[in-house]
Amino acid sequence: MKNELGGRAAIAGIGQTEFSKESGRSELQLACEATKTALDDAGLKPADVDGLVTFTADETEEAELARCLGFPQMTFFTRVPYGGGAAAGTVMQAAMAVATGAANVVVCYRAFNERSGFRFGGSGMAGPMASMPLWLSWYLPYGLLTPAAWVALHAQRYMHEYGATNADFGKIAVVDRKHAATNPNAWFYERPITLEDHQKSRWIIEPSLRLLDCCQESDGGVALVVTTAERARDLRQKPAVIAAAAQGSAWDGEMMTSYYRDDITGLPEMGVVAKKLWRDSGLTAADIQTAFLYDHFTPFVLIQLEELGFCKPGEAKDFATVENLSLGGRLPINTNGGLLGEGYIHGMNGITEGVRQVRGTSCNQVERVEHVLVTAGTGVPTSALILRRE
Amino acid sequence: MTMRLKPSIGRDTQFFWDGVAAQKLLIQRCSGCGKLRHPPRPMCPHCNSLAWEAIESSGKGEVYSFAMPHHPPLPFFEYPYIVALVQLEEGTRIVSNLCGIDPSQVKIGMPVEVFYESFDDGVVLPLFRPTQEKP
Structure with a gap:
């Protein structure tokens, strides 16, 4: 099947609030601020917007955002499921909308008080839940009730099969914090860590995940403006053309607990996405100069490197050296500091960094960027995209 | 507990x-x-x-993977506790707790067997322990 999406749409504007531990304002306000900033960045007005895409997990109603920004009318609005797995999926939906004429200018947004409000990594799920979802009934009664714990059962089996160690996971944290240290917008600006710091951090889930293997919890908002590649050319910024964008699910998957497949050491959803991205774009892993690999938990960054074809299954522990993944290395990743170092805005802040790399405006700019890969949340049905220069 | x-x-x-x-x-x-x-x-x-x-099921199987959650603390668990992904003899897998073993002794592949425990409010759960050697 011929892909007709590649090259038709572009990200023309990016906006974000500060990333903090307590924003002190409503999630709706964060969404408004990020959206207005993104429109200003693109050189567009609220009246130009006729579409919205967000996560099913987002609390801000489309109509409320439209009332605040003053969008006179919209012709397209939709949501993408599966938590952070939605991130690049929002851009894919927006790109399809502008490519088909369902809308002309679509804003993708995500805003939350994930640190000062309901924390995904907290013990909130152990509170009195009116009705525990059926699927969680296989896990919560046994005390397996945080995203870290869900990931740990995969990570432990991965360590067992491939001989990876917790220190191998720690290299991802070191890279992220190294890049965050030179990003003034990062929560961990000027606070790099060593592998020794990582190894001294306390266990969250023994013996696979330490504190520094787990991303931050953050308050903040991010918005992206998507329009046709043609229109983006005439706007204020250099367009980040969407070379390919894909969503993916795979056989026998659950939301974070896909423990029943023959092999649980991979992320086959990302494999599905990768195959589609490479086929649709005609590119290979070798064509990517820098990537944002969703880093809610470090083990899944290693596995993503394998699913995306940067190395073979089980070889990420050797490929993923601090040198290889840092600025100046073979594949610099998470140049904004990632979710561990910059902030956890459910992967949307990886897309903004991808746009900056294409524009040439990152504070950790990679040289000669042609193509940037950005992935979304893993362990769930997911998504990813490739951005390129005009 | x-x-x-x-x-x-x-x-x-x-x-x-x-x-x-x-x-x-x-x-x-x-x-x-x-x-x-x-x-x-x-x-x-x-x-x-x-x-x-x-x-x-025979209730017998082996540890396929495991985890020991430490944080955030849950009021109703005694620490440490072990969550195990058990591969049953029949071939399916199930998540449960592994009990009656020092956490440092848990190994992937070790044989385990089911037992049942009752909790408050009528909750009964299938839990696992290392396979008891028959005398």
Whole structure:
């Protein structure tokens, strides 16, 4: 099947609030601020917007955002499921909308008080839940009730099969914090860590995940403006053309607990996405100069490197050296500091960094960027995209 | 440990919890193609049959993966506790707790067997322990 999406749409504007531990304002306000900033960045007005895409997990109603920004009318609005797995999926939906004429200018947004409000990594799920979802009934009664714990059962089996160690996971944290240290917008600006710091951090889930293997919890908002590649050319910024964008699910998957497949050491959803991205774009892993690999938990960054074809299954522990993944290395990743170092805005802040790399405006700019890969949340049905220069 | 979060029970999962209450570990078997599945769901993904029966597991298996959550602290667990992904003899996997073992001794591949424990509010859960050697 011929892909007709590649090259038709572009990200023309990016906006974000500060990333903090307590924003002190409503999630709706964060969404408004990020959206207005993104429109200003693109050189567009609220009246130009006729579409919205967000996560099913987002609390801000489309109509409320439209009332605040003053969008006179919209012709397209939709949501993408599966938590952070939605991130690049929002851009894919927006790109399809502008490519088909369902809308002309679509804003993708995500805003939350994930640190000062309901924390995904907290013990909130152990509170009195009116009705525990059926699927969680296989896990919560046994005390397996945080995203870290869900990931740990995969990570432990991965360590067992491939001989990876917790220190191998720690290299991802070191890279992220190294890049965050030179990003003034990062929560961990000027606070790099060593592998020794990582190894001294306390266990969250023994013996696979330490504190520094787990991303931050953050308050903040991010918005992206998507329009046709043609229109983006005439706007204020250099367009980040969407070379390919894909969503993916795979056989026998659950939301974070896909423990029943023959092999649980991979992320086959990302494999599905990768195959589609490479086929649709005609590119290979070798064509990517820098990537944002969703880093809610470090083990899944290693596995993503394998699913995306940067190395073979089980070889990420050797490929993923601090040198290889840092600025100046073979594949610099998470140049904004990632979710561990910059902030956890459910992967949307990886897309903004991808746009900056294409524009040439990152504070950790990679040289000669042609193509940037950005992935979304893993362990769930997911998504990813490739951005390129005009 | 006397309190546990109470599992929700739906039409597709009722038989499993009825089995646990009777101290039986049940696995769904497709009546169309005979394949086993867990967690329970109404349709077989292999042959799309809606017909199924429950078979009783031997309750024996091995540790396929494990984790020891430390944070955030949960008021109703004694630490450390071990969450195990158990591969049953019959071939399906199930998440549960591994009890009666020093956490440092847990190894992937070690043989385990089911037992049942009652908690407050009528909650009964299938838990696992290292296989007892028969005298």
